[in-house]
Amino acid sequence: MLMRSRRRHIVSATAMAVVMAGASASVSLAQESGERTADRAFAQSTLLQRLLITDAGGGDPYARPAPASRVEREAITERFGGDANQVLRSAAGTFTRNPSDQPGLTVNVRGLQGMGRVNTMIDGVPQTFRNLSGHGGTFDDLAYVDPNLLTSVDVVRGAVSGAEGMGALGGSANFRTIGIDDVLLPGRDYGVMNTWRGGSNHFGWSGMIAGGLRAPMFPNGEGTANLVGAFSYTEKGHFENGDSVAVPFDPTNKPGSGLLKMELKPNDTHELKLGGRWYDNAFHVQSAGYDWSINNQTYTANYAYTPGNPLWDLRVNAYLNTTELDFDGVGGVFSDRNGVNKSAGVDISNRSRTSFGETDLEFYYGAAYSSDDYKGNDRRGANPDGRLIKAGLFGETSLTHGMLGLKGRLRYDRWQLSGVRGYTLPGVGTCPPGGGNCPGETASRSGDEWNPSVTATLRPLDWMEFYATYAHTYRAPTASEMFYPGGHNFSGGGSPIENNLDLVAETMRGIDIGVNVTANDLLIAGDAFRLKAGYFRNRIENFITYGREQKPSDPRPMVRWINLPGTTTMSGFELEGGYDAGFLYANFSLTIADTEQPLPYFAGVGNDVGRLPDDFATIDVGTRLFDQRLTLGGRMRYVGDSVQVFFDDANSLHFPDYVLFDAYGSWQFNENAKLFFSVENIADKSYMNAMGGFADSYKGVNTGRGRTFIVGATARF
Incomplete structure (x- = not known):
């Protein structure tokens, strides 16, 4: 079924790209002179905002008084080799769980990950899929992202x-995909964009083709209609570490993905965007012994009403x-499993x-609703059927007077969770x-919370702003936690005794204190310096983890998801920014933090908890030559000591830092075109990749990728 779906999407996306390519080939030569002029101006401009890790708030990258970061398409494609894990790890306070045989992406912000603590999105759509069963399962959310289709990655801590903040405890990450302005050259109404790359050390190859059309909506030439279609395909192989030894578990996978977007703008007041995106992949989770097939489809509709009146946006x-x-493999207790999120x-x-x-004075207000529903077949294992509904109201008031600013927020969050408490096997009891x-009895629980926050800002100079924020956040329990049926649960039967209907939502009280610097013409005319520095401290109550407890009704202690007593505290310091003088640039990020999550019962065996290195940093320096057409640069990645948890602190594995x-x-x-190259791990260092997962760590073989050469090209016509 998944392969038929993949073939259907591939055919439609390829046809769309070919049609658009044909249209672009018939471009009038009369446009070319203007296009060359626009391209020369673009090539000679300073590319600071394309290079720096920047703010997610739009406008000036460092104008937002909050800990936020952005990585742009140029860096994703050319500097990080399309590796989304490296992209996220280059931002302050942000990391990933990265087992070798799982291409799904898990975002960690300030030590928080899994179960929706970080709202991970693609084009603003939350990615809530997780798989609890089998040794290759994870309690973390998994986002299946194709870097070839990305235009930026935005992180808010x-x-x-x-x-985007509804039900998110500690932050968000939004992967934005390409649109019409990414595909078309300046001044063009149709065109094609193409990207490909390949590399050594079984890096494999990948390619993407996209086509775009822009036309008037009406015969009189008024309005604008845009159409973008893209298809991407990648093949990844079984790479070797710095000792020329293949990593323990085969990361081979071959994702295919595509998108189709339409934008209709009849005038400056109304705009409607419609989009569809799909992702298909099949891979062998060797650490568990199962073949996974993943199919993800997303459909979006976005409307904007902007009449030019300051009261309406x-x-x-x-x-x-x-x-x-x-699960497509033959044999094994979970073979033939199917689940739909x-x-x-x-x-x-x-x-x-x-x-x-x-x-x-500015007012920002609104409402949101979401439904997250999981259903599995009889091989669902420890993945319970259930539905989590979240709804909320939010409002913000911002007041600015001279150098002083004050923003107050208040949001009301409500959740309702329903699920099946357990299943009876055929021939048992009343089950025919x-x-x-x-299915057994169903149950439901609900809760709500008012979550205020306040931010004060001080701008003593035009290029410097201080900010301080105190905020309450909130995360409801998921069906996976409340209706957990226990252990491996091979038969899919389950026992209600391992549910925990007494779970309550996690709450966090956090402070952020920071400064933004946006200085221009600092050393030479036209240069730019950007800096974002901050300190955070978060106190979490009712932290939900995997544990043993005995309620009065239990015959013995049971393993289930529980709320921990006491307070879990996480704190740290974050620094990021850069300097750009056109011919020379430097970017940097640094994190020094203490963000250890509490260890759950049976820690590390299928329930990694995101024990980040206490410190990690990235420094990126380079130069632009020959009218800035040639860019040469280098990057240093430092990751401090890391821990792979196993049962408890005494038995956990400690791995050294690496550079x-x-x-x-x-x-x-x-x-129209650009060639690029990168060399990853120039020194061919052998190291254990931090946060790689328990299965990778216990094989005794370093899992970091050895020296890898990557070459590629991008073109727009």
Whole structure:
């Protein structure tokens, strides 16, 4: 079924790209002179915002008084070799869980990961899929992302505004995919973009083709209609570490993905965007002995009403996201398992602005709703069927007077969780023989919370702003936690005694104190210096973890998900920024933190908990030559001591820190095309990849990728 779906998407996406390529080939030559002029101006401009890790708030990269980061497409494609894990690890306070045989991406922000603590999104759509069963399972959310289709990655640490912050405890990460302006050259109404790369050390190869069309909506030439289609395919092999030894578990996988987007803008007041994205992959989770097939489909609709009136900036967003898992292997207790995770949501918001003399006032308010529903077949294992509904109202008021600013937020979050407490096997009790498992009783729980926050800002100089935030955040328990049926649960039967209907939501009280610096013409005319430095301290109550407890009704202590007593505290210091003088640039990020999650029962065996290194850093320096058409640079990646948890602290494995050096370069050899290269781990260092997972760590073989050469090209026509 998944392969038929893949073939259907491949055919449709390829056909769309070919049609658009044909259209672009018929471009009038009359446009070419203007395009060459625009391209020369672009090539000679300073690329600071394309190179720096920047703010997710739009406008000036460091204008937002909050701990937020962005990595742009140029860095994703050319400098990180399309490795989303490296992209995220280059941002302050951000890491990933990265087992070798699982291409699904798990984002860790300030030590928090899994079960929705970090709202991980693709084009604003939450990715909530997880698989609890089998040694290759994980209690973390898994996002299946194709880097070839990305235009930026935005990370917010701490409290998150608006609909994206609903139910998120400690931050968000949004992977934005390409749009019409990424595909078309300046001044063009149709065109094609192509990217490919290949490399040594079984890096494999990947390619992407996208086509875009822009046309008037109406015969009189008014309005704009945009259409973008893209298809991407990748083959990854079984790479070797710095000792020329293949990593223990085969990471081979061959994802295919694509997207189709339409934008309709009849005038400057109304805009409607419709989109569809799909991802198909099949891989062998060797650490568990199962073949996984993953199919993800996402559909979005976004409407904006912007009449030019300061009282109206209205946005309405809706989505449907479905992820299907199949275990296709022969043999094993979970073979033939199928599960479908379906989520849907809608939000509406408006922004109003006004002024009173020298005082600016802004209101941002709205509402959001989401539904996350999981259903499995009789081989669901420890993945319980259930539905989590979240809904909320949010409002923010921002006041700015001279150098002083004050923002107050208040959001109301409500959740309702329902699920099946257990299943009876055929022929047992009242369940008829010869059929499937019979569902037992259902149960539901709900809760709500008011979550305030306040931010104060001080801008003593035009290029410097201090900020301080105190915020309450909130995460509801998931069906995986509350209706957990216990252990391996090979038959899919399950026992209600291992549910925990008494779970309550996690709450966090956090502070962020920081400074933004945006200085221009600092050393020479036209240069730019950006800096974001901050300290955070988060206190979490009712932290949910895997543990043993005995309730009065239990015959013995049971292993289930529980709320920990006491307070879990995480704190740290984050620094990132850069300097760009055109011919010379440098970017950096640094994290020094104490963000250890509490160890769960049976820690490390299928329930990794995100024990980050206490410190990690990235430094990236380079130069641009020959009218900035040639870029040459190098990067240093430092990762401090890390711990792979196993049962308890005494039995956990401790791995040393490591420093890696990479090199990269690119040549914009004409207005349309660019060649690029990178060398990962130049010294061919052998190291244990931090946060690689328990299975990788216990084989005694270093899992970090050895020296790898990557070459590629991008082109737009």
